[in-house]
Amino acid sequence: MNTISTTMNNHHRSASVRDAVALYEERHKATFNPKAALIDMDGTLLDTMKGHTLAWHRLATELGIEATRDEFYLYEGMTGAATINKLFRRAFNRDATREEITELYARKTGYFNELPKAGTIPGAATMIETLIRRGIKRVLVTGSGQLSNLERLDTDFPGGFAADMRITAHNVSRGKPDPEPYLKAMALAGTSPCESIVIENAPSGVEAGVRSGAFTVAVTTGPIPAEEMWKAGADMVFPTMTAFAEALPDLLSNNRL
Ligand code: CA
Numbered sequence: 001m002n003t004i005s006t007t008m009n010n011h012h013r014s015a016s017v018r019d020a021v022a023l024y025e026e027r028h029k030a031t032f033n034p035k036a037a038l039i040d041m042d043g044t045l046l047d048t049m050k051g052h053t054l055a056w057h058r059l060a061t062e063l064g065i066e067a068t069r070d071e072f073y074l075y076e077g078m079t080g081a082a083t084i085n086k087l088f089r090r091a092f093n094r095d096a097t098r099e100e101i102t103e104l105y106a107r108k109t110g111y112f113n114e115l116p117k118a119g120t121i122p123g124a125a126t127m128i129e130t131l132i133r134r135g136i137k138r139v140l141v142t143g144s145g146q147l148s149n150l151e152r153l154d155t156d157f158p159g160g161f162a163a164d165m166r167i168t169a170h171n172v173s174r175g176k177p178d179p180e181p182y183l184k185a186m187a188l189a190g191t192s193p194c195e196s197i198v199i200e201n202a203p204s205g206v207e208a209g210v211r212s213g214a215f216t217v218a219v220t221t222g223p224i225p226a227e228e229m230w231k232a233g234a235d236m237v238f239p240t241m242t243a244f245a246e247a248l249p250d251l252l253s254n255n256r257l
Contacts (some may be wrong), residue, residue, distance in 0.1 A: 004154070005055035006055075009058045013230060014235075014236065016256075016257065017028045017247055017250045017251050017257060018256040018257060020200065020235050020236045021215070021251070021256060023235070023247075024215050024235050025194075027136075028122055028193070028194060028213065030194040031194065032194055032215055033195050034136060034196070034197050034252055035136065035137060035189070035191050035196070035213070035253065036136060036137040036138070036139060036186070036189035036190075036191040036195060036196050036197070036199065037136050037138050037139070037196075037197045037198075037199060038139045038141045038182055038185040038186070038189070038196055038198045038199070038209070039138060039139065039140055039141060039180065039198075039199045040077070040142060040199060040200045040201060040202070040205050041140060041141075041142035041143055041144055041149065041150075041153070041160065042076065042142065042144055042149070042242065043076060043121070043172065043201040043202060043221050043222055044121065044124070044199055044200060044201045044219065044221065044241075045120060045121060045124045045128075045153070046118055046119075046120055046121065046124075046149055046150060046152075046156070047118045047119045047120060047121050047157070047221070048112075048118040049073065049076060049201075049205050049221075049222050050222075051112050051115045051118055052072065052076075052105075052112060053069050053072040054069065054072070054111070054112075055108050055109075055111035055112040055115070056069075056072040056075075056156060057069040057072060057094040057110060057161040058108075058111050059104060059107055059108045059111065060087055063087070063091070065090070065091040065149075066091070067087065069089050070159060070223070071073060073202075073222060073223060073224055074203075074204075074224075075204075076201075076202035076204065076205070076224075077143055077170045077175065077176035077177065077200075077202045077203075077204035077208065078106065078143055078175050078204060078207040079143040079145075079172070079175040080101070080105040080109075080143075080144075080145060081096075081101045081105065081167065082143075082167075082175055084096045084100070084101050084105065086103050088100075089170075094173070096215075105145070108151050108204070109146050109148075111184070112146065115240075119219075120157075121219075121221050121241045121243030122240070122241060122242055123240060123241030123243070123244065123245040124157070124241050125156070125157060126242070126245040127199075127241060127244060127245040127248060128157045128160040129144055129254075130245065130248050130249060131248075132159055132160070134193075134249070134252050136197075136252065137165070137189045137191070138160055138161055138165060139165045139166070139167065139185040139188050140153065140161045140163070140165065140166040140168070141181050141182060141185045141187050141198075142166075142167070142168055142169070143168075143169055143172075143175040143176055143181070143183075144168060144169055145168055145169035145170055147211050150166070150168060164188070165188055165189070167184050167188065169186050169200060171182050171184060172184060176202075176204045176205045176207070176208035177204040177205070177207035177208045177210075177211070177232075178208060179208050179209075179211035179212035180208075180214075181208060182196075182198055182208050182209055182211075182212035182214060183212050186212065186214070193212060193213030193214050194213070194215075196213075196214040196215070197214060197215050197216075197251070198210075198212065198214040198215070198216040198217065198252065199217050199219065199233075199244070200217070200218050200219070201218065201219050201220065201221045201224075201241065202223065202224060203228045203229060203231070204232075206218045206229050206233060207232045207233060210232065210234070210235075212235035215235050216233065216234050216235050217234065217235065217236050217237075217238065217240045217244060217245075217251075218232070218234035218236070218237045218238070219237075219239075219240065219241050219244050220237065220238070220239055221240070221241060226239070
């Protein structure tokens, strides 16, 4: 790690909610007034990332494409089509056809569904309950199109996400790290960037949130280090979802600590 860049990055890091909000407001020349939370699914609400990396790695191996399991953590947030194209360009110097994408994503989804059902991320239910209680709108924002995961949200997070408050792989043309998914989520919620909190667990999702202009919170729930979240521009980084859930009432308050 380069010492100079670390020092420079530290300059923008804030331990307290109050400092992070002050920096955000200074940078955006606007008041932070949270009215909606735009929330990623895999790795943020559901502990599904291990299963996704296993399924992707199995698919790549079958296709004869050299890949490590860990690299799929880095593609987190990208749509299935974008991940398949990334593998195809590397191995075959071309994009996959529409038919190949449909067939291969279905295969990957099948491999994922063969694995034991993943749990929810500890602290995620408390976070959602706090948002509901405080009257903060919730929008799901995921690059996933996997029905098995989308359908379980109603059971895992009752009242968390209305059917018309979900941005999935089917609603976006450019996935994360493009800001499009989060900008579309703001349009659904009827909020401006300074009224929106993005909650993410992966650098590409953090980058999408930051580029959308929202206050972007990163939570490290897997092997990706906090350093990568700061580099992607996160306004705050929490070591666990439980720690973020504890800090959330303060972030939503007008009188921050
Ligand atoms: Ca994620």
